[in-house]
Amino acid sequence: MHNPLYNKNIISIPDLSRSELELIVATAQSLKQSPHPELLKNKVIASCFFEASTRTRLSFETAVNRLGGSIIGFPDSGNTSLGKKGETLADSVQVISSYCDAFFMRHHQEGAARLASEFSSVPVINGGDGSNQHPTQTLLDLFSIYETQGSLEKLQVAFVGDLKYGRTVHSLTQALSLFDCEFHFVAPQALSMPDYIIDELKEKGVKFHLHDDLDTVIGSLDIIYMTRVQKERFDETEYQHMKSSFILNAQMLTGVKSNLKVLHPLPRVDEITTDVDRTPYAYYFQQAENGVYARQALLALVMTDEFGV
């Protein structure tokens, strides 16, 4: 049986089907329980961070190491000749892809990973392209949701905070909309979900609701996905007023469903108070750890035809 992700570029969540998402989640779970350290033996993976992102880079590199592969690459473009000499990304990618069996990349410009995939001779995995996509974050989010709920289907999911600029929120919404989930968007008006996502949900017939604060809906939720509201987007008075509605503390979690889990793509600032960390609902640090398993799963599936089927 053919593994549908073998040799495929992983650029954007809408490129992946429901069955492919399920395959990645199942593979992540299997690798978490039973590591396969030889899977990428003799494979060279390039870690190309044209823009720095410590957390994403370290989890990718850990994933490669755990699977027995070798890493080449750079943590940011500051100390490389890339960019400084005026070379195009297209040329850089053609050269880099001739050195390795696959590469993952982070770039500050939107569309960089898609463009790279058109010039690369090996699979490209998008580790974030500007404000566009960060598909591996969504995959680790999906894995964390599956792990805590035992399913991805028919869940009540609240997205809280900056829903306008948060690319992780947009992609997770696109992914979960394939699983008949119901969404609750809790955001200040200035940071509400973009129209194009709302239009997509309407078109797909996905149920969603808009809320002014979390209290009104918290009792019915399975997942709360918190994001950071950037203080600098508001004046001080407005921010202080807003805080009470979009910051989660332990007291707010009284009487919630026992299976509720709080997720956050991290790093947090003050949108989840630290007393939440000590409740059974906090799952954001395990979620970050799951980034390694989700990325291991992706590398295993993209690079080995026989794995995961």
Place this chain on the structure above:
Amino acid sequence: MKKHLQVEAIQSGTVIDHISAGQGIKILKFFDLSSESQRITVGLNLPSHDGANKDLIKIEGLTFNKEQGNQLALFAPKATINVIENFEVVNKFKVELPQQIAGVFSCPNSNCISHNEPVDSRFNLTTRAHRTKLKCHYCEKAFDKGLFTELD
């Protein structure tokens, strides 16, 4: 009274007819037709059968196929393409919105990678509830049709 053709007939090439008045110049500009070496005749604000004025473009020596003609549909949804050989119309078709437009517009997103790399811009078109949107193949941002057609 003797009738006079307002625009000279062409021997072979393409006549783009029924362009809404005001769009002819934009078509010349965005499709870079004026940089072609072919002889081009442009009629602006010509009378039309339906009473509204129209623009018309005749391009000598350049034959449009259906796909090329459809690239004009964003500007001139009612345009008709007439392919001429020996002063005769040998093919005639109405334009239809294509699924993709490539190499015509720059992406309005200034942080889109397509601006500084050796690739053509590419947009996928969708029409829902009479709203046409162009989604950039690279940065995946979607823009209203008006953002492109109202450019000067």
